[in-house]
Amino acid sequence: MTNWRSISVLKFSKSYPVACQQKLMLALSFDKEKSIEKARHLVDLYQQQGVEKSRILIKLASTWEGIRAAEELEKEGINCNLTLLFSFAQARACAEAGVFLISPFVGRIYDWYQARKPMDPYVVEEDPGVKSVRNIYDYYKQHHYETIVMGASFRRTEQILALTGCDRLTIAPNLLKELQEKVSPVVRKLIPPSQTFPRPAPMSEAEFRWEHNQDAMAVEKLSEGIRLFAVDQRKLEDLLAAKL
Template identity: 60%
Template sequence: MSNLLQQLKQQSTVVADTGDLDSIRRFSPQDATTNPSLILQAVQSGKYNQQVQAILHDVRDHAGTLDEAVDEACDRLVVAMGAMILQQVPGRVSTEVNARLSFDTLASLAKARRLIELYAQAGIPRERILIKLAATWEGIRAAEVLEKEGIQCNLTLIFSFAQARACAEAGAYLISPFVGRILDWYRKADPTRSYAPADEPGVHSVQRIYRYFRRLEYPTVVMGASFRNSGEILALAGCDRLTISPKLLDELASTEGDLQPVLADSGEREARPAPISQAQFRWEMNEDAMATEKLAEGIRGFEADQLKLEALLREQLAAIQAAGGTA
């Protein structure tokens, strides 16, 4: 009998939710996805000091102000790490637009295009990149423009059906509905209640989105994310993609059993409604306290780690400048 990870790979595309190259090599996922928190962890590990120093020396010589140099260094770093990841996976890597741009469509577009430009300079075609944007109304509008330009997107921090629907209607290539963070909210709201993995509200959310997309024949890929336990993953077997942390990948790889698919296209079809309006989107988000709170919390969390990364790079860049470029 094969292990659960091997069986899962037969039913869903497995994506590594990590920037750690050793983990990616070990589990051989199709794709990988990163975010500011994962990039910060990778840099803090010390494994990429050589790449970081090379980037900082280069931006010191070519960027303008210190703030501009730090911003450019961050962009080059995420692209450099994306390029290294792509040497280990046959598919794509998701690269995230700065979370502080989540409510600015034009700035998100500019940053996304810059990241694609840097990848092109590294010889990596846009077909291997997914630009990752928070699924705010503004982020979804940016994705709509980018998709028309041939830049495919991963809309992240999906906590509500309204977000998922708006993304599909905008033509987003892929969405990442979160599972574990939804469970976190419900556990905090009612600490006395327990959930079996298959009955968790986050699992039900992804199942509802998947079935809706199939019934209305939206091509948008559904990639379950943010798992707290392997049971959540097994309850979504058959979902288009699942992005999984190294810890849970290891657990699945070391567990044998019989994994039956849960999600599949039923063949049922229905007509698509008129696209959701901005007013309706914002109202439905307003009515969903969990989605509103978790989206805001997720953006703040990514921004906090982005600021830590920038501070780390700023400190190292200052040291290089103080040493006259010899550090």
């Protein structure tokens, strides 16, 4: 099957000297070997068009299989972004696998808790999504993990401002506009802890699945995210097929 999304990203990459992020088929989220095979194929396509491997970022769901696939790809110099990350178990496993970057979803975590126990008035310090990213950031810095933490899926500017100092943030245009209109100074909130600790032994698959399963929000949002992203991906590929 023609990968129309890859073709469109290839065309874009020739015009703009930025990193190219390629999302794998979500149907492969539970297949380590096929994820690796597909990623290698996509990287080869990019390189045939003159795109350097260092500019490519393969996006994978933070399933156990996706994390293990990323571990192998990173050893080959193929950087990965582990997305749909909702639990601390996912974050820890990604760091232990040497993943290049993770994208914890602040807004989707907030949405889940807000639908069950609305926070009114809103207090950013009690926002479960914000607290999750802060916890991951501190843990990574305390244990000297090099994996980049990129907060994503924001719903409010308060969430963004509460995570200033995070390695990276991906922010929607409407929220960027709101931030530009603010006149108050931005104060860094996330600072690497001074106290550090030795890294623990890597999690086993059984430990990962148990710890992740203990987080009802994470279990629900991961499976939901894979389903919804798969639908969106099919729609996008159909649209691109009609345009190209």
